[in-house]
Amino acid sequence: FSPLYTTVLRPAALLNAKSSQPQSPSESSQSELDLERVSSSPSAEEADYALQTGDYSVLQKHHHQQQDNNWNVLKPNFRVAWDQHHQATVRLVRPALQHAATEDDDEAVVEETEESPPVTQQQPPPPESSSPRTTTNPVLNFFANIIQRKATLVSRTAEWKRLQKHAEYIQTTHLRQLMQDAVRSEALYATHDGVYLDYSRQRVTTETMKLLGDLAKRQDLRGKIEAMFRGDKINFTEDRAVLHTALRASRSKIGTVLVDDDVDAIQEVHDVLDQIKVFTNGVRSGQLRGYTGKRLRNIVSVGIGGSYLGPEFVHECLKTEPEGITAALGYNLRFLSNVDPVDVERTCADLDPEETLIVIVSKTFTTAETMLNAKTMRQWLWDFMGNDPEVVEKHMVACASISAMEKVKDFGIDTENYFFRFWDWVGGRYSVCSAAGAVPISLLYGFELFEKFLRGAESMDDHFRNDPIEKNIPIIMGLLGVWNMSFLNYKSRTTLPYAEALLKLPAHIQQLDMESNGKTVTKNGTPVDYAVGEIDFGEAGTNGQHSFYQLLHMGQTVPCDFIGFCESQHDYCVDGESLSSHDELMANFFAQPDALATGKTADEVREDGELNEDVVAHRVFEGNRPSLSLLFPKLTAYACGQILALYEHRTTVQGFLWDINSFDQFGVELGKKLALNVKEQMLEGRSTGKRVDTGDHATTRLLNYYLESSNNACGKKVETTGGNPFTRITRRTHFDRVQPPEDHNLRGHTGKLV
Numbered sequence: 001f002s003p004l005y006t007t008v009l010r011p012a013a014l015l016n017a018k019s020s021q022p023q024s025p026s027e028s029s030q031s032e033l034d035l036e037r038v039s040s041s042p043s044a045e046e047a048d049y050a051l052q053t054g055d056y057s058v059l060q061k062h063h064h065q066q067q068d069n070n071w072n073v074l075k076p077n078f079r080v081a082w083d084q085h086h087q088a089t090v091r092l093v094r095p096a097l098q099h100a101a102t103e104d105d106d107e108a109v110v111e112e113t114e115e116s117p118p119v120t121q122q123q124p125p126p127p128e129s130s131s132p133r134t135t136t137n138p139v140l141n142f143f144a145n146i147i148q149r150k151a152t153l154v155s156r157t158a159e160w161k162r163l164q165k166h167a168e169y170i171q172t173t174h175l176r177q178l179m180q181d182a183v184r185s186e187a188l189y190a191t192h193d194g195v196y197l198d199y200s201r202q203r204v205t206t207e208t209m210k211l212l213g214d215l216a217k218r219q220d221l222r223g224k225i226e227a228m229f230r231g232d233k234i235n236f237t238e239d240r241a242v243l244h245t246a247l248r249a250s251r252s253k254i255g256t257v258l259v260d261d262d263v264d265a266i267q268e269v270h271d272v273l274d275q276i277k278v279f280t281n282g283v284r285s286g287q288l289r290g291y292t293g294k295r296l297r298n299i300v301s302v303g304i305g306g307s308y309l310g311p312e313f314v315h316e317c318l319k320t321e322p323e324g325i326t327a328a329l330g331y332n333l334r335f336l337s338n339v340d341p342v343d344v345e346r347t348c349a350d351l352d353p354e355e356t357l358i359v360i361v362s363k364t365f366t367t368a369e370t371m372l373n374a375k376t377m378r379q380w381l382w383d384f385m386g387n388d389p390e391v392v393e394k395h396m397v398a399c400a401s402i403s404a405m406e407k408v409k410d411f412g413i414d415t416e417n418y419f420f421r422f423w424d425w426v427g428g429r430y431s432v433c434s435a436a437g438a439v440p441i442s443l444l445y446g447f448e449l450f451e452k453f454l455r456g457a458e459s460m461d462d463h464f465r466n467d468p469i470e471k472n473i474p475i476i477m478g479l480l481g482v483w484n485m486s487f488l489n490y491k492s493r494t495t496l497p498y499a500e501a502l503l504k505l506p507a508h509i510q511q512l513d514m515e516s517n518g519k520t521v522t523k524n525g526t527p528v529d530y531a532v533g534e535i536d537f538g539e540a541g542t543n544g545q546h547s548f549y550q551l552l553h554m555g556q557t558v559p560c561d562f563i564g565f566c567e568s569q570h571d572y573c574v575d576g577e578s579l580s581s582h583d584e585l586m587a588n589f590f591a592q593p594d595a596l597a598t599g600k601t602a603d604e605v606r607e608d609g610e611l612n613e614d615v616v617a618h619r620v621f622e623g624n625r626p627s628l629s630l631l632f633p634k635l636t637a638y639a640c641g642q643i644l645a646l647y648e649h650r651t652t653v654q655g656f657l658w659d660i661n662s663f664d665q666f667g668v669e670l671g672k673k674l675a676l677n678v679k680e681q682m683l684e685g686r687s688t689g690k691r692v693d694t695g696d697h698a699t700t701r702l703l704n705y706y707l708e709s710s711n712n713a714c715g716k717k718v719e720t721t722g723g724n725p726f727t728r729i730t731r732r733t734h735f736d737r738v739q740p741p742e743d744h745n746l747r748g749h750t751g752k753l754v
């Protein structure tokens with residue numbers, strides 16, 4: 001269904017089903033009646049749900065004519081009625097269209113009559129937020145408004161339509177042939193500061209890239225990038241600037257970005273970085289110690305989503321990096337994110353609280369999971385060291401938005417010395433370079449290594465901001481993302497780093513991209529009529545090869561990002577092997593993209609010796625599966641920064657081209673709100689012992705089953721042997737180390753198979 005169905009026509013289809021004959025403009029009094037009913041009718045979601053599931057009961061409750069038996073007649077023919085009404089309404093609103101349409105809008109008018117216009121010369125961009133032209137007729141205004149907004153969709157531009165047309169041609173090509181073209185291959189790569197991008201295995205030609213470049217110009221990509229770097233409030237739904245690039249700007253750029261009331265953003269960043277440097281050096285040198293005077297050598301970073309995934313990705317990169325290994329000697333860093341109490345147990349069971357520093361990372365300092373885990377950790381510290389405010393002051397620090405400072409203080413954290421601020425203009429999933437990543441990473445690896453990471457990110461920022469589109473790696477990757485998703489209709493995408501140290505990159509990208517671009521409306525609130533927001537997943541190679549690559553090769557087509565390194569963080573040459581272990585890994589990095597692109601024909605299967613004709617078809621690889629390859633010199637802190645910024649910018653480019661807001665995340669709110677309701681109902685059930693009613697049959701049944709089958713751990717003291725009687729967690733601590741048993745009872749077995 002086109003958005004017109006869901007936006008305009010959804011309820012009236014029911015009402016008009018009896019009179020589903022096309023209406024003339026003179027029948028506008030009837031349409032006014034419809035409009036009134038539109039506003040008191042089922043939501044688009046309800047109508048869509050009914051259409052998709054065949055369950056019309058949700059619509060029936062809105063139906064104004066339930067008494068006239070119309071409903072029963074209509075129900076089985078709902079789709080037909082809907083369709084007829086669409087036609088009727090298009091005729092009805094034509095006067096509005098004609099009144100509202102400027103020359104540019106003609107395209108949209110034609111669209112509504114479902115006759116696609118021929119691809120013509122470049123049109124100027126439609127005004128972004130022009131207020132609709134008004135008539136004296138409210139019905140006409142209503143429809144004119146909708147039509148005008150639809151006319152602003154990027155899919156209505158000549159550039160988009162040219163790409164659609166071009167995609168039809170590309171669908172007739174095969175990468176096997178395209179890869180034969182040496183000139184094309186030579187054109188489809190880009191390099192910057194050691195990063196090498198080869199995108200010759202994408203289903204594109206140089207013409208495709210040119211057309212995508214035209215689209216970028218049409219969407220004023222450059223202007224939008226500049227607005228972001230400059231600190232314009234491009235996250236307009238939250239009235240915020242988007243300035244993660246300021247987090248890694250060198251001191252020389254101080255004074256170039258001013259935010260709210262002339263605050264110097266880059267100066268602010270460096271003030272906090274200086275504070276982090278002093279603090280983390282203090283901890284690492286032993287100057288800053290725990291409550292009982294012990295060195296703080298365990299760091300537990302408590303946070304979730306953007307306050308966890310990015311820092312963990314960086315940590316995993318540096319863990320095996322030679323400089324990182326040396327810097328981290330004697331320290332421990334763990335992440336506590338899930339509100340599952342088992343995560344607490346897994347994180348803390350073997351840690352000594354007296355040697356542990358808890359870093360609470362939460363931009364808002366209100367996120368339910370993080371706050372409960374923070375309280376759990378505070379309890380853990382108190383249980384071992386006594387309920388003294390100084391315990392919290394010496395063992396807990398916070399990285400949060402400056403607007404959350406009061407909450408941090410109320411929690412008991414020393415906001416003078418142990419609070420590291422960031423700002424509303426840093427989005428959670430873009431916050432790795434803020435205190436959110438800087439504090440835990442610098443505590444473990446030292447501030448100097450974190451700075452190298454920042455410099456890598458800055459290098460990518462400069463490239464992104466300044467280099468021409470055709471040489472700009474993040475822009476090229478963003479263009480390819482839009483091409484694959486919106487024109488070739490590949491709805492998912494996978495990240496395949498051939499480096500174990502990047503094992504957490506796919507999870508970070510998953511949040512970064514899916515939370516950013518998982519949207520349905522453009523900036524002016526118009527539903528998109530093109531595909532946006534890929535499903536991202538991935539796994540370190542070669543592990544992924546033995547897991548889901550079967551699907552990549554023979555199932556659905558999923559564009560792949562292969563990421564490799566010229567040099568390993570650690571290479572081995574095993575006795576008797578002629579190639580190093582890293583070469584062995586990288587052989588896969590080179591082979592997989594070829595296999596995906598080229599495939600294998602039935603004749604080749606036979607040539608390979610498959611004699612059973614029944615099996616031949618099962619061994620054919622259709623190929624023609626797009627991928628790109630990113631090659632870096634070595635996975636250092638610097639390269640890690642480059643990778644981080646590269647993927648951040650790819651996401652942003654796609655959002656800019658799709659004309660959506662990549663920087664808000666209202667989609668995560670509904671579930672959170674419902675969880676609060678459930679918590680109340682749980683409490684009621686637990687305290688009264690009676691069945692609860694959630695208002696939803698299935699949830700009521702399941703929740704009551706859960707309540708009947710479980711106990712509430714709250715309010716019950718757990719007896720422990722030794723230690724603190726109130727401690728409910730981490731009973732297996734350093735206080736009671738258990739030695740492995742010397743005798744294993746093999747129950748009669750001797751260990752040999754008989």
Ligand SMILES: O=P(O)(O)OC[C@H]1O[C@H](O)[C@H](O)[C@@H](O)[C@@H]1O
Nearest residue numbers: 305306307362363364367428668
């Ligand atoms: O840093 P916090 O305020 O605790 O937020 C943590 C996370 O929670 C939310 O659910 C958002 O979806 C994420 O974007 C955010 O990173």
